[in-house]
Amino acid sequence: MNSLSRTSTTRRRVQRFGFGLLSAIAMFTVIPILAVVIYIVIKGAPAISLEFITGFPREGMRAGGILPAIVGTFYLTLGTAIFSVPLGIGAAIYLSEYATENRWTRTIRIAIINLAGIPSVVYGLFGLGLFVLFLNFGTSLLAGSLTLSIMTLPVIISTSEEALRAVPNSFRVVSISVGGTRWQTIRRIVLPQSLPGILTGVILGLERAAGETAPILFTVAAFFLPRLPHSPLDASMALPYHLFVISTQVPGMPIQIQYGTALVLLVFVLGMNLLATVIRSRARARRQW
């Protein structure tokens, strides 16, 4: 009896130690993101001013604002959405709702997985070859958006397909049993029910596109272009590339401008992330199945 209770105490102690260790490890994963955010905010906040957000760069980018880069990144994200969202959702609908499991769809799936694994600089070179040179779009928002679209597609396709598949099959059967066609079923039941999941995936995909440097390096980015782009065929500045430039290419750069730019980019990207989280958790609370 005595020895029994002693082993159970030991066991409880070991268990408590194990739990403690695991939760400490879990905590460690939060530290880097917190550290990055706090560090960037502290270092970058003094640089933020109305002029910094809405002004044009002056004195070889060593003073003034970063408006052209902000607008450029906004247009690039928008352009990427225009190309990749319809294509990505369309492909996801095909894979989830129409395609049967065969060699052809397996090939598509493998292609998507591999597309997601390609290093982003390779996308940049591909975009340079295809869009900038071969299709003669030049260094432009159009070429950059298309390049980023290809990079974003796998994320949008796989998250959208997952969201579509999460809709219970019984809804489809019922819809078809009351005389619905496949497309009516998708449009009226499956898509509305999976929309929050699809939106989340779209935003996460675009967020990645907004923050990438390598794919826009050869396709859009202007080293220094102190005006706003006039058309999709214009080159443009963009936040990630601008950050790269002022951190490595410009001697005598005031450090708080670098951190200020980083902070703006971080807010842009984390803001999208937050939006995705809000959409997802709201939809979860409202979902009835």
Place this chain on the structure above:
Amino acid sequence: MKSVSMDKIKIEHFHLQYSDGNESLRDINLVIPVNAITVLFGPAGGGKSSLLRAINRLNDLADVSKISGSILLAEKMADGETEPAYIDVLDPGTDVIALRRRVSMVFAQPIVLPLSIRANLTYGLELAGIRDKHRLEGAVETSLKKAALWEEVHHRLDDSAFALSGGQQQRLCLARCLALEPEVILLDEPTSGLDPISTNKVEASLQELKEQYTIILVPHSIQQAARTADYCAFFLQGELVEYLPGKNIFTNPRDKRTEDYVEGRFG
């Protein structure tokens, strides 16, 4: 107006086989009369659901490898006609969308769509292109009354259908079928998940509905078969063993296997 006795569905030499090689139904011959409840019963795996799903071609969604024979569905008779015309449901040229509006199905689990109560009922009609508000409203009220649900929900038609209890959801599913004004109603163990009171309500509805419709019911128990059947077919392992009118199959079965099953020796 009680219509003359007519064969609504004629199933002739019907075979069905699934892709995994399991033969599901062999040489089924069955005549289903109008304005009656025909009960298909027997132990699980006998092919009752498969037959049901063949009648409105829901089997198109399943992995069926071979299907043969014919399932003839009587068209509505025009005035003066004495013999109905038949279409073959299994004919590849059959308009399955129109067919599923004429032959409607209630499933074992109450599956309501993630919409309001009202929208669940108008869903099928809207898909059919009906936009007229009065007609849709009329269909909502009529179908809910027929399914004995109107009293409980008429004041909250815009609530989510998920707010209803299980029994109410299943009656909503029945009403959803009725809203389409079908000719045949297929019910696949519609009360398997319901409490006895809800079950009673559904069974009582069916007794009234058979005056206007042709009803084919796969019951969830022998007792339910005995309570509801006007005609009774006993299925065993893909074979139609016996088909008799009324309750004869329970009191006076001809086949030894039917007798053993209804007396509870197996199953």
